Amino acid sequence: MRHLVVVLLSLPLLLAASQEFTYAGFRNAGGGGNNPNLTFNGVTELRPDGILRLTNETSRLIGHAFYPSPLRLLAGGGGRNGMAVSFSTEFAFAVVPEYPKLGGHGLAFVVAPDPRLPGALPSQYLGLLSAADVGNATNHVLAVEFDTVQDFEFGDINDNHVGVDLNSLVSNASASAAPVNLKSGDTIVAWIDYDGGAKLLNVSIVAATAAASSASKPASPLISFHVDLSPIFLDQMFVGFSASTGLLASSHYLMGWSFKLGGGAAPPLDVSSLPSLPRPAAGKNRTSLILAAAFSAFVALVVLAGASAYAAYRYKNRDVVEPWELDYGPHRYNYSELRRATRGFRDRELLGSGGFGKVYRGVLPGKPPRTVVAVKRVSHESRQGLREFVAEIASIGRLRHRNLVQLQGWCRRRGDLLLVYDYMPNGSLDKHLFDDGLMAARLTWDVRLKILRNVASALLYLHEEWEHVVLHRDVKASNVLLDGDMSGRLGDFGLAKLYEHGANPSTTRVVGTLGYLAPELTRTGKATTAADVFAFGALVLEVVAGRRPIEPRAAAEELVLAEWAWERYAAGEVEKVVDARLRGVFDVAEASAAVKVALWCSQPAPAMRPTMREVARYLDAGDAAEVPEPPPPPPPPPVCSGEVGYCDFVHSYPSSSYERAAAAADGVTQTSVATFPYSPLSMRSSHVSV
Numbered sequence: 180m181r182h183l184v185v186v187l188l189s190l191p192l193l194l195a196a197s198q199e200f201t202y203a204g205f206r207n208a209g210g211g212g213n214n215p216n217l218t219f220n221g222v223t224e225l226r227p228d229g230i231l232r233l234t235n236e237t238s239r240l241i242g243h244a245f246y247p248s249p250l251r252l253l254a255g256g257g258g259r260n261g262m263a264v265s266f267s268t269e270f271a272f273a274v275v276p277e278y279p280k281l282g283g284h285g286l287a288f289v290v291a292p293d294p295r296l297p298g299a300l301p302s303q304y305l306g307l308l309s310a311a312d313v314g315n316a317t318n319h320v321l322a323v324e325f326d327t328v329q330d331f332e333f334g335d336i337n338d339n340h341v342g343v344d345l346n347s348l349v350s351n352a353s354a355s356a357a358p359v360n361l362k363s364g365d366t367i368v369a370w371i372d373y374d375g376g377a378k379l380l381n382v383s384i385v386a387a388t389a390a391a392s393s394a395s396k397p398a399s400p401l402i403s404f405h406v407d408l409s410p411i412f413l414d415q416m417f418v419g420f421s422a423s424t425g426l427l428a429s430s431h432y433l434m435g436w437s438f439k440l441g442g443g444a445a446p447p448l449d450v451s452s453l454p455s456l457p458r459p460a461a462g463k464n465r466t467s468l469i470l471a472a473a474f475s476a477f478v479a480l481v482v483l484a485g486a487s488a489y490a491a492y493r494y495k496n497r498d499v500v501e502p503w504e505l506d507y508g509p510h511r512y513n514y515s516e517l518r519r520a521t522r523g524f525r526d527r528e529l530l531g532s533g534g535f536g537k538v539y540r541g542v543l544p545g546k547p548p549r550t551v552v553a554v555k556r557v558s559h560e561s562r563q564g565l566r567e568f569v570a571e572i573a574s575i576g577r578l579r580h581r582n583l584v585q586l587q588g589w590c591r592r593r594g595d596l597l598l599v600y601d602y603m604p605n606g607s608l609d610k611h612l613f614d615d616g617l618m619a620a621r622l623t624w625d626v627r628l629k630i631l632r633n634v635a636s637a638l639l640y641l642h643e644e645w646e647h648v649v650l651h652r653d654v655k656a657s658n659v660l661l662d663g664d665m666s667g668r669l670g671d672f673g674l675a676k677l678y679e680h681g682a683n684p685s686t687t688r689v690v691g692t693l694g695y696l697a698p699e700l701t702r703t704g705k706a707t708t709a710a711d712v713f714a715f716g717a718l719v720l721e722v723v724a725g726r727r728p729i730e731p732r733a734a735a736e737e738l739v740l741a742e743w744a745w746e747r748y749a750a751g752e753v754e755k756v757v758d759a760r761l762r763g764v765f766d767v768a769e770a771s772a773a774v775k776v777a778l779w780c781s782q783p784a785p786a787m788r789p790t791m792r793e794v795a796r797y798l799d800a801g802d803a804a805e806v807p808e809p810p811p812p813p814p815p816p817p818v819c820s821g822e823v824g825y826c827d828f829v830h831s832y833p834s835s836s837y838e839r840a841a842a843a844a845d846g847v848t849q850t851s852v853a854t855f856p857y858s859p860l861s862m863r864s865s866h867v868s869v
């Protein structure tokens with residue numbers, strides 16, 4: 180009897196020496212049916228199709244799924260002398276963000292002593308650790324993160340990266356996931372292999388769509404990191420997954436998982452036999468699915484036809500200028516001329532890169548003094564609508580205002596569109612505001628106010644003074660360039676619309692930048708002058724306060740700059756909003772006028788916001804007494820709960836008055852005065868783009 184007990188007790192230990200399991204989907208406890216059900220924690224749920232959903236698209240969620248029994252990850256007696264043993268794992272996952280391009284926050288493969296990960300926080304903590312224990316060696320946590328948000332606090336390299344984290348969220352090794360796009364919604368297969376002898380941890384990923392049916396592991400790993408995991412592991416560790424959402428949210432799914440302990444590769448997953456996510460995502464009814472399928476088939480045909488026609492066209496004659504292009508006259512540059520000017524688009528000539536493409540410095544050939552230009556290279560895959568682009572560019576080219584970065588011309592070749600702009604020697608405003616103290620010192624209060632006035636007058640020109648209403652759609656500090664006199668010039672106008680033409684027609688692309696996005700934009704997707712005004716308000720606060728519109732590193736109450744500014748304003752402490760780096764050297768009347776104007780622009784209801792004409796007038800007057808009192812702050816967003824208090828900014832204003840305002844703004848000529856009788860600023864409905 181005693182012996183039997185001993186044998187029974189040691190059996191798991193013997194088994195643990197080389198242990199493996201495969202979950203091909205998670206229904207009925209996995210492929211073989213012999214696997215135990217995983218242990219869930221947080222909002223993880225098993226869908227009827229066998230896919231695990233760790234989080235949905237609600238803010239600030241955590242989901243965990245762990246193998247229910249602990250594994251012996253230390254060999255040789257355990258304790259201090261234990262050696263981490265080899266293991267290998269393969270899994271298939273997908274991240275489907277709430278808004279395309281804006282993922283939140285990511286998923287991690289985790290090895291931890293407690294499958295509940297007690298105290299863990301959502302958002303940037305990925306449901307792994309908390310602010311109190313990040314970096315503490317007593318955590319004994321290994322995580323391989325697949326992160327879709329760039330968190331500056333933890334030194335993330337970008338918003339699409341893989342990282343190896345030891346007891347911390349500051350990655351000890353990380354690499355960009357590109358060309359794989361983690362938040363594409365596609366199934367992604369990942370391999371993590373640890374060789375206990377060589378003390379080498381490898382991570383590889385591949386998008387399952389790129390491989391035919393079963394994904395094959397890339398020849399060389401994405402990350403190959405020399406690390407001894409012995410001090411990280413305890414005798415008994417749990418393996419599993421964690422995912423979290425924050426300000427913005429994604430659904431994190433797991434389709435299959437295999438694991439092997441004790442050397443050798445984990446059993447390969449047959450990706451084609453794993454359950455796959457229905458696309459478009461669940462929630463749509465059958466009809467719309469069928470419609471979507473038919474539509475995608477149609478689009479595919481059109482694209483195919485277009486592509487082959489284009490290929491044939493390119494084959495016939497590369498340098499052809501179509502007759503209609505001649506109508507747009509002298510702006511057209513020669514490709515080889517621009518290539519020479521930028522020295523073959525060399526990285527050394529790179530001035531910056533943004534949402535629309537990379538910008539190079541170029542020196543045009545000719546007699547000295549040679550003209551220096553900025554050449555923006557916009558990638559554009561489809562030929563559809565090319566004529567519209569050129570028309571659009573030609574019309575942008577005719578815009579002239581001293582506070583706009585002048586478009587001098589363009590050139591197109593294959594999928595590339597090259598836009599030639601005036602060169603701005605002082606670079607972009609955000610560089611000055613945030614990059615280093617020396618540059619920030621040049622931004623005295625007078626310079627800041629001048630720049631804001633410049634940008635306001637440029638926007639006023641776009642909205643009201645040109646022959647058509649031109650929407651900017653991406654007003655932000657990095658799109659404000661500074662010329663030789665440190666005057667502000669607005670760049671990139673009109674490009675957002677261009678970008679939209681190229682967008683996949685089956686997805687709504689919200690163009691803009693988080694923090695500058697008017698709340699109604701994420702709902703209606705329809706750009707308006709009022710949305711530009713909202714973004715301008717965010718810019719004003721950013722320039723006055725020297726802080727980004729959304730500061731992930733800030734304390735909860737300072738997260739959203741506009742909300743924080745509201746509070747300071749309501750408390751009668753407008754001066755506290757002003758950048759401390761100015762050391763109090765600023766004109767109080769001008770600064771409070773700017774803050775008040777910004778608070779008006781930040782109104783959640785579009786119809787409440789002033790026009791650019793009013794904004795420009797108040798900024799020019801620079802007298803706080805002239806600006807009407809901004810209405811009281813909107814009610815606090817209901818999602819603002821929990822320790823860190825992150826709130827989903829995009830959903831910050833779900834109040835019914837906002838709904839009404841959005842409805843009012845949708846009707847072009849409808850007057851909004853009835854809805855907002857108390858606004859002292861004159862009302863006008865939003866213009867719709869031309």
Ligand SMILES: *[C@@H]1O[C@H](CO)[C@@H](O)[C@H](O)[C@H]1NC(C)=O
Binds near residue numbers: 214215
């Ligand atoms: C796993 O869970 C399902 C239902 O959730 C249950 O029917 C099944 O018995 C469980 N299997 C094991 C091995 O516990």
Ligand SMILES: *[C@@H]1O[C@H](CO)[C@@H](O)[C@H](O)[C@H]1NC(C)=O
Binds near residue numbers: 222235236237
């Ligand atoms: C997400 O899950 C939580 C908890 O299960 C639930 O309360 C919430 O309604 C879900 N949200 C969505 C958008 O499905």
Ligand SMILES: *[C@@H]1O[C@H](CO)[C@@H](O)[C@H](O)[C@H]1NC(C)=O
Binds near residue numbers: 311312315316317
């Ligand atoms: C690390 O965590 C342990 C146990 O929770 C705690 O006693 C210790 O103070 C922490 N160390 C640091 C540097 O925070």
Ligand SMILES: *[C@@H]1O[C@H](CO)[C@@H](O)[C@H](O)[C@H]1NC(C)=O
Binds near residue numbers: 345347350406407
């Ligand atoms: C991992 O990084 C942390 C700091 O981020 C450092 O303290 C630790 O020593 C690193 N560990 C290894 C094994 O490189």
Ligand SMILES: *[C@@H]1O[C@H](CO)[C@@H](O)[C@H](O)[C@H]1NC(C)=O
Binds near residue numbers: 372374379380381400
């Ligand atoms: C890890 O990758 C290296 C190549 O960088 C390879 O030589 C090694 O065999 C790999 N180890 C494992 C355990 O996959």
